[in-house]
Amino acid sequence: MSELLRHQDIGFILINILGQFLESFLFMYFIHSMFSPKRYDFERLWLPGTAVMLLSAIVCDAVTDNNIYAWMGSVVLVPFIYTIVFCKGDLKIKFVLIILFSAVLFALENLSVTLCHAYIGIREACYTELLLVYIFRRLFMKICLLIALKMLLQHRVKASEYLQGKSWYFLGIISVLEIWMIFCFDRKHQAFNIEIALDAFCVAVPLLLYYALNLMEDNIEKTNIAVLQRNFIDMQKEYVGQILDVDHSLKEFKHDYKAHLFCIDALIQEKDYTSLQNYLSELHKIQQKLDYGKTYMEDHILNVILNIKRTKAIKSNIAFDIWIGTCSLKEISSYDLGVILMNLCDNAIEAAEKAQEKWVKLELENRRGYIKIIIRNSTYANILQNNPDLLTDKEDGDFHGYGMKIIQNIVEQYQGVMKLNGGENWFESRILLLNDGNEADKSVNI
16 A cells, blocks of 8 residues: 555545544644633634644655654644644643654554554455555544544543643653554564554553543542532631621620610710720720621521622622522522522622623522522623633632632532523623422423
């Protein structure tokens, strides 16, 4: 088949170019699955990137007369440069992942060649059979790799908060060793079945190791989210307890208001100004810092949270409208719902602070066995377009980045659904949480 390529057989040349296109496409698919673009418009560069990589492969083959090592160099170098220029992420991790995928691609190509030679070696193949075998080698096996990527590599590096550096470097070393095995292992005296087993092993190991590492990271991330969620609830309980203590003190103060006036009047009449000053100093320690006069719902904890967030918004000159329909909690914990409301309100207020028109609207109600939450807010731009992954821009982003993940975790806990919508200068979060399994109507529209 290589001879047919060298003799400019048009059928084999076209298939070879299609194979190079698939290789380039697979690399771009892999890269854009792994890393976030540095800018939103870079997300659309996968097609030009595929074209550039394809062109470099064609030129490399033409100049070097299909030299395997030149092809290997272009396969590694062009994608690596692409990730440096257009993608976010650590340079070392980029290199490791490019080497990993290159090792898989090289092993797959080698496996294809071995299978083809094994088939041709046992019979006299005609031109059509050679063409079909070459299609299998250059096209079919690449399509199989694409399917494997979709099935196995569902976790993206850009979605992971806990990259295990040493593990990834170990995977990089394994990939380099595999490349060495593929091209330096003496195959002349080996049976085809041994070669096929070796090549299949080299294809499978990096993919399975990568998948295992991502599962490990996913479990670590879920554990950390659960811990953060529990800590958040504990802090919320403590905070609400403090607020309730203050509220209780204020009620006591109001109850004793007449008695305080009587004492003050008595001290004035006795002209005991020193005692009067001390008495007033004690009274000044009880200050009504927050106004929880509005009652939005029966649950006192959620009512306190809503008042706190509304007060926070008003201090930032943000119009904060709250509409609460019929809302009684059955299966949903008020603390879990409180975590969702606190995170959603904080996100909405922070986004509205940057907008020209500052507003937030919150709706909460029972809906046929579910609790329905809708929160809309103004934004400075189209958030979903400019920041589709909703990555935080805070300096302590590792902590704040968990807000939406905690919300999603609670939504899943209550068999719910979360949907995000947005447009020019507005953003909306919609959530359904299962509140009553006996009355739940799954046709409820979020």
